[in-house]
Structures are given as C-alpha cells and as structure tokens.
Amino acid sequence: MKDIHYRLPQHRALVTELPGPASTALTARRRAAVAAGVGSSVPVYTADADGGVIVDVDGNSLVDLGSGIAVTSVGASDPAVVEAVREQVGHFTHTCFMVTPYEGYVRVAEELAALTPGDHEKRTVLFNSGAEAVENAVKVARLATGRDAIVAFDHAYHGRTNLTMALTAKSMPYKAHFGPFAPEVYRLPMSYPYRDADGLSGEQAAQRAIDQMEKQIGADSLAAIIIEPIQGEGGFIVPADGFLPTLATWAREHGVVFIADEVQTGFCRTGSWFASDHEGIVPDIITMAKGMAGGMPLSAITGRADLLDKVHPGGLGGTYGGNPVACAAALAAIDTMREYDLPARARRIEGLVLPRLRALADEVGVIGDIRGRGAMLAMEFVQPGTDKPDPELTKAIAAGALTQGVIVLTCGTYGNVIRLLPPLVIGDELLDDALTVIEETVRSLVREKSLV
Incomplete structure (x- = not known):
C-alpha cells in the first residue's frame, strides 16, 4: 500500500481522565439544548481527527475503531476530500x-x-x-x-x-x-x-x-x-x-x-x-x-x-x-x-486483527464467535460455557477500552457484540496498540468477574 501521510500524530495519548473537564462542560450544555432522544456512545467531544485518531476538546488523542459507524474509511480529514x-x-x-x-x-x-x-x-x-x-x-x-x-x-x-x-x-x-x-x-x-x-x-x-x-x-x-x-x-x-x-x-x-x-x-x-x-x-x-x-x-x-x-x-x-x-x-x-488500494488495506487489517481475536477467544472463554470480513470485524460475548448473550460484559469492555483511549462500538440484537470498524487508513502500529488495549481490557474484566 502507498504510504499515507498524516496531519496529526498517530498515537494514543491521555492528558486527562475521560471525559475531561471540557467534555464534561459540553455535556452540561448539551443537556440544556439537545433532545434527550439523541444518544452518543462516547462521552467525549471531538476537536480534531485524522487517520486513525480523534483528538478531543481536552487534548486527549484516542484511537478510533468506529469510523463514525463505518463512514470515515479514508479518515476524517483526508486531504483530497x-x-x-x-x-x-x-x-x-x-x-x-x-x-x-x-x-x-x-x-x-x-x-x-x-x-x-x-x-x-x-x-x-x-x-x-x-x-x-x-x-x-x-x-x-x-x-x-x-x-x-x-x-x-x-x-x-x-x-x-x-x-x-x-x-x-x-x-x-x-x-x-x-x-x-x-x-x-x-x-x-x-x-x-x-x-x-x-x-x-x-x-x-x-x-x-x-x-x-x-x-x-x-x-x-x-x-x-x-x-x-x-x-x-x-x-x-x-x-x-x-x-x-x-x-x-x-x-x-x-x-x-x-x-x-x-x-x-x-x-x-x-x-x-x-x-x-x-x-x-x-x-x-x-x-x-x-x-x-x-x-x-x-x-x-x-x-x-x-x-x-x-x-x-x-x-x-x-x-x-x-x-x-x-x-x-x-x-x-x-x-x-x-x-491507496483500500480494498487491499481492509484485507490486511483482517489479517492483522483476526488471529489476535481468535487467540483471545481461546484464552478467555467468554467469546462465542469471531466473525467478519476486511475491516468489519466482531466479537460476540457470551456467558462461560454457554451461548447465552452477555451484554453487561460487552458494555463493560467498551467502557473499559475508552478509559484507556480506545473507541469501540457495540451492536447486535442481544447487545453482546463488540464491533471493530477502524478507518482503512489506520497505521499498523496504532492498530496494534488498540488491539493490545482491547485484549488487556477483556482479560482484566474476566478476572475481575471471576468468569474463568
């Protein structure tokens, strides 16, 4: 793939707890102005975004594994766009x-x-x-x-x-x-x-x-x-x-x-x-x-x-x-x-991510299925030894990853699926870092809840 040049540094960096004070203040303003029926998955407010990162209003740099729900495949500020x-x-x-x-x-x-x-x-x-x-x-x-x-x-x-x-x-x-x-x-x-x-x-x-x-x-x-x-x-x-x-x-x-x-x-x-x-x-x-x-x-x-x-x-x-x-x-x-031959890049992302997710599933015993294609990949979480959905664990994983600066989204009829939708222009090192956070979050929560 042709080398991609980024405008923002492509690394995860937290300078405040999440949400930070500026995001918290915006949430208070939002409650007074925006209808309650409009939800948001992540309680931080974007100030800038490029490649695989989102920088919030407090200066935190987060890894974006959601792409605005599969929208910013070329990044959120692609120079050509x-x-x-x-x-x-x-x-x-x-x-x-x-x-x-x-x-x-x-x-x-x-x-x-x-x-x-x-x-x-x-x-x-x-x-x-x-x-x-x-x-x-x-x-x-x-x-x-x-x-x-x-x-x-x-x-x-x-x-x-x-x-x-x-x-x-x-x-x-x-x-x-x-x-x-x-x-x-x-x-x-x-x-x-x-x-x-x-x-x-x-x-x-x-x-x-x-x-x-x-x-x-x-x-x-x-x-x-x-x-x-x-x-x-x-x-x-x-x-x-x-x-x-x-x-x-x-x-x-x-x-x-x-x-x-x-x-x-x-x-x-x-x-x-x-x-x-x-x-x-x-x-x-x-x-x-x-x-x-x-x-x-x-x-x-x-x-x-x-x-x-x-x-x-x-x-x-x-x-x-x-x-x-x-x-x-x-x-x-x-x-x-x-x-940038982004179909090939999506296939590379699949090749990098799937083996790690499968190894994690074998290790922790709470992932019933790993599936997807390209850069549209998912883990379905279940209670140990069953196929019974575990939406509570799923929600906790998404929240835990966010505290470490990684944005992931949940989905599924039963609310028990973590989906990975990174921008197709995300770099290998940034993706590797995000996967490590996800792996550590899952392991930590499984131990905490004594699920295995």
Missing part, C-alpha cells in the same frame, strides 16, 4: 439538481455504475442518508413490479424512517413506541451460523426462507427482497456460504427485485469494493451511503436501468439529494480509495 470540498464551496454550495443540474452528480453516477457489481446497464439516484436510499429502492421495486410485499430478515437494520423502521428488526432503541409502521413488510429467518442449528448450510437456510416466502406471501405478491450482505447493527452477521446466491437466484427466477443494502459494507470496508462481490452476487439494486463521501452526507441507489427508468420524471429526488459539495467529496474519496 478537504481540498475538493474547499474548491466546490468556493463556486457554489447548492442549486438543487432537480432545478439546475451540475456535472458532479453525473460523475458520481458514472463512478457508481463502474464500481458496483455487474456489467449491465445501470442508473443512479443520489440522496442524503442510508434510510433515504433504502426507502427509494423499495419505491422503485414496487413501481417496477406492480407488487407490494417486501421481505426483510431477522437482525436487519435498514434505518429510522417509518418504512425503514418496519424493515429493521430490533425494537429498542430503533422502533419502540414509534409505530404503527409501514405495511406489507414480512420478516424471515436469517442465516446466523453461530446460532443456527449445527450443520445448517447456507443453501438450506435460504431454502427455509424461500419456503416461507412461497407459502406465506407468494412470489406473485413479492416486490423485493432486501438484505445486508453482512448485517451491521444486527451483529456483523456473515451468512453461511451459499445463502445469498440461493436467494438471489430464486428472486431472479420469480421476477422479485433483489436489493443489497450495502450502506455499511460498501466502499472497500469488507476487503472488496462491495460485500456482494465476495459471493459473486449481482443485486438488481444496491443501496449505498456511509463510506462513500469521506464524511459528507451522501447516499445512492444504483440499479438496473430497466427498473429505475420505469419511474416517471419527478418521482425520485429531493432538495438536497446529490448536493454538489457532497458529490465533490465522494469523487475525491473514491480517488483516495483507488490511490
């Missing part, structure tokens, strides 16, 4: 593509047609968030097929709007008390190798879902199947080999639109440009956001031209969709991904 944004802002910040269009939107659409799986003719629409992309993918599928029903899966996360909450599986905090939700959404069992019956293959798990689709919904009523190739908030669940291709084949044979939600997995995160590439599936529509624009708000759907072009003019869009500044950032971020 920063310069592209400055250049675009100096010309115009907005005209609305639906009023007076601009080349940046077209260039992003051309890039996505080239990067996404499949060599068929494609069309793209740009939006602001992953949830918007999902909503519009469903709209296209329903209009194009003339059908209503949508299938989503256990443990899925697709967003926080009314329709995407219906598609999302977990109630708290995403859905509780926000209903009623959009109708004609059906949930089917996911392939979850760690928790499936022993010996259940990917093909068998897919057939289980297909049987339910055919009996409970009917292929003639089904507009689309939507699935994350690796589930994100649900616990970084990697389906068994064969699960996705079997579903995709069935969908194609029955005229059902296959939507791959790659909002979290896309743009080099899993060691390929898109996670769909790992099993050779070619989605009819792919949804994207997060890592595509270096931290600027931008999302997209890219799909078969015959599907997207069925929508009448004016049926897709939005005031800020494909904002010119966000488009400039995306084009620069994609260039950085190519320049």
Whole structure:
C-alpha cells in the first residue's frame, strides 16, 4: 500500500481522565439544548481527527475503531476530500439538481455504475442518508413490479424512517413506541451460523426462507427482497456460504427485485469494493451511503436501468439529494480509495486483527464467535460455557477500552457484540496498540468477574 501521510500524530495519548473537564462542560450544555432522544456512545467531544485518531476538546488523542459507524474509511480529514470540498464551496454550495443540474452528480453516477457489481446497464439516484436510499429502492421495486410485499430478515437494520423502521428488526432503541409502521413488510429467518442449528448450510437456510416466502406471501405478491450482505447493527452477521446466491437466484427466477443494502459494507470496508462481490452476487439494486463521501452526507441507489427508468420524471429526488459539495467529496474519496488500494488495506487489517481475536477467544472463554470480513470485524460475548448473550460484559469492555483511549462500538440484537470498524487508513502500529488495549481490557474484566 502507498504510504499515507498524516496531519496529526498517530498515537494514543491521555492528558486527562475521560471525559475531561471540557467534555464534561459540553455535556452540561448539551443537556440544556439537545433532545434527550439523541444518544452518543462516547462521552467525549471531538476537536480534531485524522487517520486513525480523534483528538478531543481536552487534548486527549484516542484511537478510533468506529469510523463514525463505518463512514470515515479514508479518515476524517483526508486531504483530497478537504481540498475538493474547499474548491466546490468556493463556486457554489447548492442549486438543487432537480432545478439546475451540475456535472458532479453525473460523475458520481458514472463512478457508481463502474464500481458496483455487474456489467449491465445501470442508473443512479443520489440522496442524503442510508434510510433515504433504502426507502427509494423499495419505491422503485414496487413501481417496477406492480407488487407490494417486501421481505426483510431477522437482525436487519435498514434505518429510522417509518418504512425503514418496519424493515429493521430490533425494537429498542430503533422502533419502540414509534409505530404503527409501514405495511406489507414480512420478516424471515436469517442465516446466523453461530446460532443456527449445527450443520445448517447456507443453501438450506435460504431454502427455509424461500419456503416461507412461497407459502406465506407468494412470489406473485413479492416486490423485493432486501438484505445486508453482512448485517451491521444486527451483529456483523456473515451468512453461511451459499445463502445469498440461493436467494438471489430464486428472486431472479420469480421476477422479485433483489436489493443489497450495502450502506455499511460498501466502499472497500469488507476487503472488496462491495460485500456482494465476495459471493459473486449481482443485486438488481444496491443501496449505498456511509463510506462513500469521506464524511459528507451522501447516499445512492444504483440499479438496473430497466427498473429505475420505469419511474416517471419527478418521482425520485429531493432538495438536497446529490448536493454538489457532497458529490465533490465522494469523487475525491473514491480517488483516495483507488490511490491507496483500500480494498487491499481492509484485507490486511483482517489479517492483522483476526488471529489476535481468535487467540483471545481461546484464552478467555467468554467469546462465542469471531466473525467478519476486511475491516468489519466482531466479537460476540457470551456467558462461560454457554451461548447465552452477555451484554453487561460487552458494555463493560467498551467502557473499559475508552478509559484507556480506545473507541469501540457495540451492536447486535442481544447487545453482546463488540464491533471493530477502524478507518482503512489506520497505521499498523496504532492498530496494534488498540488491539493490545482491547485484549488487556477483556482479560482484566474476566478476572475481575471471576468468569474463568
């Protein structure tokens, strides 16, 4: 990989306890101004960020293993992205593509047609968030097929709007008390190798879902199947080999639109440009956001031209969709991904991290599963000798790592998964240091709780 030059020192350094006094003061101001329903995983406030570090308002330098939930894959202040944004802002910040269009939107659409799986003719629409992309993918599928029903899966996360909450599986905090939700959404069992019956293959798990689709919904009523190739908030669940291709084949044979939600997995995160590439599936529509624009708000759907072009003019869009500044950032971020070969970098991160996590699992006896691809990796914590989830230990590990200056995120239907989502530009030494902190935190908590 080409050498990366960082603006900030790439090391962990604590000058106060966490949170420090400046962060504590900001928390007090926040309580008086920001709605309580907006949560934050980490009680420190960012002042600067670069590469694999976040510097807080107290001057602490923390290792970032969250990337703003898989967003800052090229770092939070990639020089190419920063310069592209400055250049675009100096010309115009907005005209609305639906009023007076601009080349940046077209260039992003051309890039996505080239990067996404499949060599068929494609069309793209740009939006602001992953949830918007999902909503519009469903709209296209329903209009194009003339059908209503949508299938989503256990443990899925697709967003926080009314329709995407219906598609999302977990109630708290995403859905509780926000209903009623959009109708004609059906949930089917996911392939979850760690928790499936022993010996259940990917093909068998897919057939289980297909049987339910055919009996409970009917292929003639089904507009689309939507699935994350690796589930994100649900616990970084990697389906068994064969699960996705079997579903995709069935969908194609029955005229059902296959939507791959790659909002979290896309743009080099899993060691390929898109996670769909790992099993050779070619989605009819792919949804994207997060890592595509270096931290600027931008999302997209890219799909078969015959599907997207069925929508009448004016049926897709939005005031800020494909904002010119966000488009400039995306084009620069994609260039950085190519320049540094970030798919290869994600694979290197996997090679560095997985052996250490597996060795730790063998040692401590409270990690039921290690899984993931590329720089999207996870540990599922369970009570010793069982597969019973241990969300309390998981939360304590994340909190303990933070006290040592390492930011990690939790996830999972049962709240018992630690996920590692480092920026793809993180250096080996910084990553090694963060892993050592995590290992020591897990060992210390296991001893403290006398779990082994």
